[in-house]
Amino acid sequence: MNPLASIIMSSTLxxxxxITLISSHWLMAWMGLEMNMFAIIPMIMKNNSPRAIxxxxxxxxxxxxxxxxxxxxxxxxxxxxxxxxxxEMNVSMASLIMLIAMLMKLGMAPFHFWVPEVTQxxxxxxxxxxxxxxxxxxxxxxxxxxxxxxxxxxxxxxxxSILIGGWGGLNQTQLxxxxxxxxxxxxxxxxxxxxxxxxxxxxxxxxxxxxxxxxFTILIKCSSTSTSMLTMTWNSYPLMVSILLIILLSMGGLPxxxxxxxxxxxxxxxxKNTNIAMTLTMSILALLNLFFYLRLIYASSLTLFPTxxxxxxxxxxxxxxxxxxxxxxxxxxxxxxxxxxxxLMLS
Amino acid sequence: xALAPKLLTGIHGLGKCQMPSAIxxxxxxxxxxxxxxxxxxxxxxxxxxALDPQGKSGRDLQSPHRREAALDIPSPDEKPEVxxxxxxxxxxxxxxxxxxDEFVNHWIGPEGxxxxxxxxxxxxxxxxxxxxxxxxxxxxxxxxxxxxxxxxFLKMGKNNQSALLYGNLSSEAPLDGDSGxxxxxxxxxxxxxxxxxxxxxxxxxxxxTLYLRVRGDGRPWMVNLREDTDIIQKHNxxxxxxxxxxxxxxxxxxxxxxxxxFFSNQGRIRDAQFQLLLDKISSIGLTLxxxxxxxxxxxxxxxxxxxxxxxxEEFAYENSPALNPRLFR
Numbered sequence: 060m061n062p063l064a065s066i067i068m069s070s071t072l073x074x075x076x077x078i079t080l081i082s083s084h085w086l087m088a089w090m091g092l093e094m095n096m097f098a099i100i101p102m103i104m105k106n107n108s109p110r111a112i113x114x115x116x117x118x119x120x121x122x123x124x125x126x127x128x129x130x131x132x133x134x135x136x137x138x139x140x141x142x143x144x145x146x147e148m149n150v151s152m153a154s155l156i157m158l159i160a161m162l163m164k165l166g167m168a169p170f171h172f173w174v175p176e177v178t179q180x181x182x183x184x185x186x187x188x189x190x191x192x193x194x195x196x197x198x199x200x201x202x203x204x205x206x207x208x209x210x211x212x213x214x215x216x217x218x219x220s221i222l223i224g225g226w227g228g229l230n231q232t233q234l235x236x237x238x239x240x241x242x243x244x245x246x247x248x249x250x251x252x253x254x255x256x257x258x259x260x261x262x263x264x265x266x267x268x269x270x271x272x273x274x275f276t277i278l279i280k281c282s283s284t285s286t287s288m289l290t291m292t293w294n295s296y297p298l299m300v301s302i303l304l305i306i307l308l309s310m311g312g313l314p315x316x317x318x319x320x321x322x323x324x325x326x327x328x329x330x331k332n333t334n335i336a337m338t339l340t341m342s343i344l345a346l347l348n349l350f351f352y353l354r355l356i357y358a359s360s361l362t363l364f365p366t367x368x369x370x371x372x373x374x375x376x377x378x379x380x381x382x383x384x385x386x387x388x389x390x391x392x393x394x395x396x397x398x399x400x401x402x403l404m405l406s
Numbered sequence: 407x408a409l410a411p412k413l414l415t416g417i418h419g420l421g422k423c424q425m426p427s428a429i430x431x432x433x434x435x436x437x438x439x440x441x442x443x444x445x446x447x448x449x450x451x452x453x454x455x456a457l458d459p460q461g462k463s464g465r466d467l468q469s470p471h472r473r474e475a476a477l478d479i480p481s482p483d484e485k486p487e488v489x490x491x492x493x494x495x496x497x498x499x500x501x502x503x504x505x506x507d508e509f510v511n512h513w514i515g516p517e518g519x520x521x522x523x524x525x526x527x528x529x530x531x532x533x534x535x536x537x538x539x540x541x542x543x544x545x546x547x548x549x550x551x552x553x554x555x556x557x558x559f560l561k562m563g564k565n566n567q568s569a570l571l572y573g574n575l576s577s578e579a580p581l582d583g584d585s586g587x588x589x590x591x592x593x594x595x596x597x598x599x600x601x602x603x604x605x606x607x608x609x610x611x612x613x614x615t616l617y618l619r620v621r622g623d624g625r626p627w628m629v630n631l632r633e634d635t636d637i638i639q640k641h642n643x644x645x646x647x648x649x650x651x652x653x654x655x656x657x658x659x660x661x662x663x664x665x666x667x668f669f670s671n672q673g674r675i676r677d678a679q680f681q682l683l684l685d686k687i688s689s690i691g692l693t694l695x696x697x698x699x700x701x702x703x704x705x706x707x708x709x710x711x712x713x714x715x716x717x718x719e720e721f722a723y724e725n726s727p728a729l730n731p732r733l734f735r
Contacts, residue, residue: 107733108680109669113637179685230516232525232611233685285611287525354521365526 060105071098072192079196084143085133089126092164092196096122099188103181114180118189121163121173128160129200145203154207157200164197166239167246168219175227178239183284186235187275190242191268198249198264205257213250218340220247225347232286234278237351238271241310244348251341252325255332262402263321266395270310270318273388277303280382286355290364300360302389307356309392311349317395320402504601516609527612529712533595533690535569538562548573548591553580558591563705568621572703575694590695591702597634597688607634610664610684615714618660619707622651627692627704631667634688642672645682649692657707665719677729681721 060068075094082088096119103115136153137143148154159170166174178186201208224244231237245267253260277299278284281292293300309318322345329338358364511518534540541560548556558573577589598606616629627649635641645667649660667682668675690709694702727734 107678108683109633109640109643110683113635113640116637226512230512230521232516232521287612365522 060101064101068098068102071095072102072188076192076196080199083145085129085136085145086143088145088196088200089129089133092122092126092129095193095196096126099185099193102185102188103177105185106182110180114177117173117180118177121170125160125163128156128163132156132160145200148204148207151207151209154204155209155212157204158208158212161197161201162216165194165246166243167216167250168223168243169216171220171223171243174243175231175236175239178235178242179233183235183275183279186238187272187279190238190275191271194242194246194264194268198260201250201253202257202260205253208254210254213254214334214337217247217251218337218344220244220250221341221344222247222347225344225350228351229347231351234284234286234289234355237355238274241348241352242267242271244345245310248321248325248341248345251337252328255334256328258405259321259324259328263325266317266321266391269388269391270306273306273385273392274303274310276382276385276388277306286358287366289355289359290366292359293363302385304356304360305389306392307352311352312345313349315396317392320396320399324399324402501601508601525612529617529710530613531708531710532608533710534708535562535706536566541569543596544569544593545596546571546591546593549576549580549588552585552588553582554578554585554588554590556589556591558593560593568705568707570703570705571692572701574701575696576699577697578699589697589699590693592691592693594630594691595689605634605688607685608687610687610711613684613711613713614664614717615712616662616664616690617710617712618649618662619657619709620649620651620660621655621657621705621707622653623703624651624653625694625698625702625704626650626696627694629662630691630693631682632688632691633683634686643669644691645669646675651704661714663714663717663719663722665717666722668723678725678733679721679723 071094075091075096075098077091078094079088079091082091100115100119103118104111132153132155133143135156136148136150139150139153140147142149148157163170178189181189221244224240224242224247227243228237228240231240245263249260249263249267252263278289281289281296281299283289283292289300289303305316309316312318312322314323322342326338326342329335329341507518515521516524533543541562544560546558546560548554548558550556555576555578556574558571560569560571562568563570571593573591575589575591577587579585579588598608600606616631618629628646629649630644630646632644633640635643647662647667649662651660652658664682664684669678669680669682670676692704692706694704725733
């Protein structure tokens, strides 16, 4: 892309999210979301293939519909309560419509169908942005309207997201689709704890962003988009596959890695609120996610995966992709569990 | 009166299909047209005589109907089962059974097989012609739909070991004042359907070459691949390549790498070319449009995909800044 266009798109993307994060008026929040959407559409269509254009069209349709629902909810709230402030969401119908709009924006079940398609249809870097940066603004809105959210709907959506995120990712060989289903499942965990302890939701979001960013950075460096390509990376980038092992196990929520912290604290919070059946279901469904992470780990680092060709290695070509902050992210993914008493104290 | 042969063929079809095609056509209209059309198409697409002159073609298309109708009159002792409710119930049960199979297959792995088996697969037969049910997976079409005079038929070959696509190509343009050109015949695979008629697609991302075992008559054919899409405008897009047949008595093995397929939209080859992505293939088609009037035939044994380890090309064409400056901005 033209560097000037690239700078304009990136700055619009960043400023759109920031406007939504800092706004207290519904119209400003909506404006930030729209700026976000318009900035990322050309980034999705960067390589101009029919698949990328289809992904951009699907993304635009979903996000535009969600923005319309958001405006409708805000207008409804204003009509009945006279309030434009984000935190003053007192009308139940408006709150419900707003929740649905944010679920569509986040790609949570039952509005999740676009996430794997759009993530698969574009390049790895844009998929990273869609799965990380684009989650910030809708989650910020949900964080602020938490007191007025319908409990039954958010918990149902959470369970459905975890189920669909785990079930859908089971048979995927394309890495972007695996990360998309992983995102759906993680959003489910965040939604489940949102109504009980919104701070934990933020912690889960922060750690999810770190894990996803690290995983995508490794995939971009290795230029792998499918499992079979990942099976060949042990020879070119042996350290990368070890790091990928740590990150995927962490995403699966295995102690003693950092990924155990959000799961443990969320389960603890739900049990404190006597929501034991749901906790049990969520813990069991998390095993589905762990299964396909482990399968990726088996394919890339733990075993010399059988290939159909005689060639057992890939020529290493030095790509100019830089791995920004990867050592920091990996350290956090690996070593953050002992810090959890401090987190408990803070929350 | 005209409905009598339809009703009789429908009763005959009840044993095979889930519901009587005549009753379904009457009551349910286009919704279950797919079930009607396959049985009707079989009788229309497989006449006993081949390559009729144009004057007799109309009569010959009707006579198999009449002949089959004569064969299908049941004896007075048999009572044909015609039950609309039972047909609907069977249909619903079939869809739920397919849904259950989808869940079970998803648990086992992609396409119902373990993942490592799918990942290590090097060759796969996708379409083969061993029985009438294999012909149901294909649709034949010609320029008759726009008023032309080409005819195309599909039937099983000798000993049910192949399919024979044959007919008569005519490039005489239809006299509708609009079309200037005509003359095509095509055989297109039906889109695979899952439960509740949801579209499915083929994932050929493990493979890199298309393989066809055919025996032709020396005419050049075009192989077209379409991708699965939710957007209507993309239904006009396809990826094509040529298949030149020899006329000999020996079977011909045609191997076309997927990197060679070029992109076309609405029948026109585009300047901006894109690689064929293999994870969502919807259908394959074989088209004959070589502007040569006369009879043609193509015998197909099977169509498959395989991985050619010697073929490392990813995409055979490149985009040029002169033709497409927009792509290079």
